[in-house]
Amino acid sequence: MNSRERVLKLFRKEPIDRVPCFSGMGNITETGINTLGYRFAGIHLDARQMAETAASTFRLYGYECGIVPVDLCVEAEALGCVINVYPHAEGILYPTIKEKLIHNEDEMDIQVPADLSERGRVPLMREAIRILKADIGSEVAVGSYVLGPFTLAGQIMELNDLLKLSFKKADKVAKLLDLMADAIIIVAKEYEKAGVDYITVREMGATSDVLSPRVFKNLILPPLKKVHSALSVSSVLHICGKTNDIVESMMEAGPTAISVEHKNDVVETRKKLGDSALIFGNFDAYNVLVSGTEELVRSTMRKCIDDGVSAVWPGCDIWPTVPPQNMIAMMDEIKKYGGKK
Amino acid sequence: MADETKKKEILEKLRNGVIQYDEDACREGAQEAVDAGLDANEAIFDGLVSGMEEVGRLFEAQEYFVPEILMCADALYAGLDILKPHCKQMDLGVRGSVVIGTVEGDVHDIGKNLVRMMFDVAGFTVYDLGRDVPLDQFVEEQIKTDSELVCLSAMMTTSMVGMPKVIEKIKEKNPDCMIMIGGAPTSKELADKWGADGYAEDAGNALKEAIKMVAFLKKLRDEKLNK
Structure with missing residues (x-):
């Protein structure tokens, strides 16, 4: 059973030989970038460099997936935000939003551009997925991620305003989030067409x-359901x-799997959601994989498995400066x- | 001097205004305090800050969440803006100036703004560099203003790693400057490793920390008054 078969069988809930170790979020490494002779700031605007860098984590360590994009700004940029890729940065700075689309409450009535799938770096992502798929797609599952509606809304307008309006003017925010869901679906469908095996909604x-569980149920859950029900591939x-208080709602959103970080008590979550979830x-x-010792990495992997995860998977993007020996220890x-x- | 009943009523109005995120009530209460000749420091600490302490409790009890806290902070500022010009310089033994900002690569500033609120309340001179701040700018601003304290914030793991560079540069030029780091991914271990003097305990939330610090200042003031 190779990594690809293992991960795809897991998504189909078929028997597998062991717990896989993969992710739906970024996992490029500095070692990978250096081996290829690229610069971090350069890979965001070049489909081939991005895809080759994404493949390097599998090639170097046997990590069981290939993931693009690398940053979190694809959807916001396609919607019209201006991003900063910090082109001259020496070290590792992930792209951020420089100019928001909505500057105040009165500007919230926006439209999704009709040509969204051709804007910003959406075409570049399609290309990167195709290259990645052709490169390592027979050996590992190839995945992609999109933002969730609320997180995307927090990028195109001030998060401060969005949070307050979620409380004061929930109807207005609900309308915006529904629109965000439409935009996310358009982008995710492009990734599906390019051939991804699964999509993570972050x-x-x-x-x-x-946010309170109540706000989560009333405001966040409906557009998340809309996104998940529109996806054809497996979703996370x-x-x-x-x-812990919202894992049931997370399942209700309709993904194939849920992904949680170390602040979630997985023993409890497993109890709540049952054996088949x-x-x-x-x-x-960061604190385990990047700054921890090899022994901490090993004991943490065992703990995840003992607690009952279906796949060992990091709670966030893997930070690129991860020491190679920790990646090796994790997979081993x-x-x-x-x-x- | 305002009579005790009136004073109590005004302080209660300020306190409840913050708790109920009612900016108008805080504005009215602050104006009444000024008109009645109430000590502005007292109105801030026993009214506004006392309200914020209760907000912190409600947050701990998971009755309030971040949207509510942000609205409460707006209400606090509505009152503070009116009271501030009437403040006599407080002597809490902690006054000074602070350089604060979110490090380059991070555009999140909610936690930073709530910590800033604490410094505003305490009468610090605040040099707020905003967000996505190039690392060298923290160093330059500290030297320019000779601030005793520098606060670095990051919400994303992906931007936090710029912190040790700033800490090293500032300490190299000015070893006495205190440096605090905060934000979701930071921890005591990282603060120690990077040579920072403090960090936002319970890193999961900078908000609680800001509220705790405000409460601490209030306690200092109470102790001073009772001497």
């Missing part, structure tokens, strides 16, 4: 550390933070321990 702005819903997680991608431990449960 609704990390709507964590239960920030990721939310950061203490998600696909729960991906839940290690700290999964191979040794992942079949025992």
